[in-house]
Amino acid sequence: MALRWNSEFYMAMEHRDLQANAMALNNTGTYVLLAGRRYIAIRNLDDNDVDNIKKFPRQSKYDVGAAEWNHTDYNSDLCVISSNQRLEVLTWRSGELTQTHSLRAHTRVITDLNWHRTDPHLLASSSVDTFIHLWDLRDSRRPTSSLSAIAEASQVRWNYVNPHILATAHDGDIKLWDNRKGTAPVLYLSAHLAKIHGLDWNPNIESQLATSSQDNTVKFFDINNPKKAEYVLNTNAPVWRARFTPFGNGLVTVVVPQLRRGENSLLLWNTANRATPVHTFVGHRDVVLEFEWRKQKGGDIDFQLVTWSKDQSLLVWRIEPFLQKLCGHEPDESKDLDSDDIFESVEIPNKLSQKSQALQQEFSLLNLQIPKMDVLKMDLVKRFCTVCAKTNNFLVLLQVSFPTAYPHGVPPTFQVLQDSSIDDSTSAKLLQTLTHIAQQRVLKNRTCLEPCLRHMVATLEQLASDLNDKRRYDSPYFEPPNLFGAYNEDAYIPFPRTSGAKFCSVSTLVCFGRPTVSRRFATKMDSSTPRALSALGSVFSSKRPSDTITISSFYYQTQRNRPKHINTAHNLFRPQVVLYDTSELFYVNKQLAGKYILDGDVGTLCKYNGNEAARVGRWDLVQAWTLAELVSGPQQAEEDMHCNPFGTQLMKFLIEHYASKTDIQMAAMLSCVFGKEHEHTNRKQSLKSLLSPGTQLIPGKRWLKGGSPYHTIPPADVVADGWVFPLLRSARSNSLDNLRIEDNSIVPLKVNTTTSLYEYYKQAYAEILHRWDLLYERVEILKYMCVPGEIHKGVEFLSDCQHCLEPSRNCRCAACKKLSLNCVVCHISVRGSSNCCLVCGHGGHTIHMQQWFSSYEMCPSGCGCRCLIETGTVLSP
Known part of the structure; x- marks a missing residue:
């Protein structure tokens, strides 16, 4: 046991033999109780004798969870401690500590306890068993009331002003109880998203409650307006306790003891200015377990704070007037005493200011x-x-x-x-x-x-x-000094990767790296891959000052200009790029992609595709296509497809199965043939369900897929949010070619994510086909898309309709409905691929333009424009 002195805490006592983890201060501020598994100790804070402490052994295998002294003068000699599921009420009289009550009702560990502020007999306790018990010591056999909270109760606190209000904490929520209104909570607060560690009522404001939480915040609530916190105090660590000061607008916080992160200080805040603490109490060498305010003595303007820490030291801090002013309190300095009077009763060697x-x-x-x-x-x-x-x-x-x-x-x-x-x-x-x-x-x-x-x-x-x-880089082995540029530039530039692998296109793995002989050569030279570009020269340094080695010369110099030793190094370290065919590792098959069909009735194409799968040895696909053929057979009526578990539901499970196995090819093919989400049996009703109210199906109007043909992956929000269209189960005859509506756009319907996944499978498979250069097969898949493609964003060249002179994006004018371009060579309307001059605007079929300009330079219209030369001039930078 030792005694230490400081300007802020004028008393510091260490009791390492106690191993206490709970502290309580009596209502007069004279006695402090320290409780642990081995001892309960009482110390008189008014006595400066370091040996003036009473120890009482405990015969228990459980540690003390919480301790508190009665707040009233009537029972000021009573204190209570919690030990596992039991409450022990102790009496301190004539220097002796005796147990007077043992309260048993909880079935799990007690988490907190709190004496009533004005009733000397009333005590509240909370437990992991979700109950809050209210005890009257005049009848301690059972609780006078039990409040059921469903969730674990971690904190319990009586209101300072209103004697009937009780607050409890349950994970991140707060419940308020009124002991006059039964066992149901009167108010519920959703305070934090993380666990609440501490509660405290404002001693002067009945409706203000402060909560400290694991989420690094302290929140202040007005229970008369509980929907939102009045304000929030943000800290740098989870807050274990946050308690109001007995003066001004102050608040003291400590971090969670279980963290043990070196944050051993207490922080003093002004709640009116919450940007930063106004003071930090530094002195403990371990985390603070408990702290309480000592009752102010008459004539004293200094408040005192008593703290107990994991380092088994008890500190009494003096809160001087300047700290009180920082919290918005103006002390009456006329009652100030001589500061030296505080130390008169204690002998301090070599007393300092x-x-x-x-x-x-x-x-x-x-x-x-x-x-x-x-x-x-x-x-x-x-x-x-x-x-x-x-x-x-x-x-x-x-x-x-x-x-x-x-x-x-x-x-x-x-x-x-x-x-x-x-x-x-x-x-x-x-x-x-x-x-x-x-x-x-x-x-x-x-x-x-x-x-x-x-x-x-x-x-x-x-x-x-x-x-x-720097000295190493400036050595003769690194001449000239600017070998790889300035030291400060290259020393921190990472060396390029010398090996790596990446999947490119489909089923192709590209690997690059140094050959085996270069690695053996580097090992003999006691060298490894440099960490920075500036260290490259250390591997092959030149002995002659005239030989300069740069990055470009190291990799790109010809053998004739390269020094011999550098030439050898270059040959050894020449990178190698190797391409591997990994098609056998994936389920998608390029041969099947070129053979699969979507033409004809469903049964015929399923049988054909099953035969193609048998040719490549994919017998699992043969079985799937056979099931698809049976499902779509003539004996299956349209309405039976949805009711029969071996109909649409079977196909749905097959699609999910192949998608989960990353066989996007089979999932997309089945989605094109059987992807139908709605349950309407009439196809006309199905098409009408796609339209917004008031929209009609009018013959002659087609829904045209817009967007760039190269943009095949749908936007993330389209797939994630499910704003897609129900899919059609039929084959080519019921594809998008027959979906005719009044406008070029359609209002999407909100459907479940299953339908959006079908669309995604088709888009992904179309992208694979594009990389395989199977463009016709890709177009066949895109015809079954029910979501319009994304509108092209970028530079576009529009032609003016030769009839109405309105700009036209497509081959048919949107204004006059006529074909907008006639070929200047054959004088026939252009329906397919076309090219036009950017200067004169004349053009026609692409093949006719190629044939004409292979022999002539002038425009075939006779306008005198040299189209190829003039267009090249326009596009040149």
């Missing part, structure tokens, strides 16, 4: 084992520290001077002493960096000595490493 004590604490906590750094001198009177940092090439003597107001917003000053071995430029950069780090720390009222010293050592190590690299 308050600021000196803060610096003494920082000096005492400084880690003297920082690598490559020695502390030469620490002077509390003159308030400075001198350190020495040594690396391979640098020696830095640094003096740090601390102003009187440090660390409350005022950073220390840094000075590099004369015996240091760094130049002025490096010294200036180092001082600038240290000053910046110090300013960032003191803005949060945090000390900065150790972080600054560690950063200085890391900076010097990096400078030494860079210097060594």
Whole structure:
């Protein structure tokens, strides 16, 4: 057990033998209870004797989960602790601690407990068993009321102002209860998406509740308007507890103890300005387990905060007037006492002033084992520290001077002493960096000595490493110095990959890399692939200054101009590209793609396709096509296809099966033939179901597929959201050629994702066919698409209709409905492929244009335009 002193916490006691994880402070602030599995201890905080502590052994195999002292004067000698499923009520009288009640009703571990603020007999407890029990000590045999919450209750808190309101936390939700209104909650709050660790009512505002959560936030709710949090305080770590201060607009937070991330400080916030903490309480060497406010004594303007940590130390912090002002509280300084009166009852050797004590604490906590750094001198009177940092090439003597107001917003000053071995430029950069780090720390009222010293050592190590690299690159083996450009440019440019593999097109694997002989050669030379371009020359360095090696010369010089040793290296390291046919690894088959048909009735094409599958040895496909032929046979009526489990449903499962096996070819073929989502038996009704209300099917109007023929993969939102059209089950005779509507567009219907997957299979298979150069087969698949293609976006060349002179995108004019272009060679209307001059606008059939301009230069219309030359001039940059 030890006693430590500091300007902020004037009392610090360590009790490592207790191994306590729960703390409670009585209503007068005189006694503190510390409870663990082995001991329960009581300490008088008004007595500065370090040995003044009472220990009471516990005979239990369970640890203490929570502890709290009764808040009323009537039962001020009562305290309660939770141990597994039981509550133990203890009485502290005449220096003895005795158990008076044992409360048993929970069936799982108790998570929290809370005494009523005004009723001396009422106690609430919460548990993992989802129940919140309300106990009256006058009849402790059973709870007076049990509140069922369905979900685990992790926190319970009585309202400070309203004696009937109770708040409980359940994962990320809050429930409010009124003990006058039965066992049902009166209000429900969906507060956080993560678990709530702490609850606290505002001691002055009845309706304000603060919740701390695993999601790194503290939220403030007004229970009169519970739909949305009033405001949110964001932190850098999950918050274990957040409690209001007894003064101003303050709030104190601590991180979750289970994290053990080195965040051992408490943060003081002003809830009116939540951007950053106004103060940080630094002193604990491990995470804080519990903290409570000590009752303010008469005539004292300082508030006190009592904290208990995992490091088994108890600290009592003094909240001075300047900290209270930061939280919006104006203390009455007329009641101020002499600050030295606080320490009169304690003998402190070599008593120092308050600021000196803060610096003494920082000096005492400084880690003297920082690598490559020695502390030469620490002077509390003159308030400075001198350190020495040594690396391979640098020696830095640094003096740090601390102003009187440090660390409350005022950073220390840094000075590099004369015996240091760094130049002025490096010294200036180092001082600038240290000053910046110090300013960032003191803005949060945090000390900065150790972080600054560690950063200085890391900076010097990096400078030494860079210097060594530069010297190595400047050696004679790397002549000329600008062999691969400036060092700062190439040293951080990664070397190109020397090997890799990628699937290209369909069923083709492209691999590149160095040959085996080059790897053996590199091994003999004790070399490996360089990490940067600047290191390339170390593998094959030139012995003659006249031989310059660059990236381009290394790879592209001819053998006649390349030095002999470089020529050898070039031959050895020449990359190799190998193409592998991996078609046997995939289910898609190019031979089948060229043989499959979609013409004729369904039964005939299924039989034909099954025979083609047998030719390539795909007997699983033969079975699938045979089932498809049986399903589509003449004995199956249209209405039976949907009701019979061996009809449409069987085909649906077959499509899903082949899609799950990545056989996109078979899934797409079956989708073209049997992809039908709706259950209407009449085909005319099916087509009408595609249209928006008021749209009619008018003969003579075709639905034309728009968009670029090369854009075959549908947009992600089309597939994901399901905005597609129901598919048709029939073959060529019922494809999109017969779908005639009034306009070129159609309003999509929202359907399930099964239909959208059918469309995706067709699009994906069409893309595969395009890569195989099977363009006719690709067009056949696209005819069965029920989703219009994406409209082309980009540069388009439109021709003016020769009849009405309106711009026309297609061969038929949208305005006058006539063919918009006549061939200038054969004078026949153009329905297929055409080409036109960009200058004179004349053109015609592509084949006629090719034949004409193979013999002539002038336009066949007689306009005098040299079409090929003029068009080339227009397109030239």
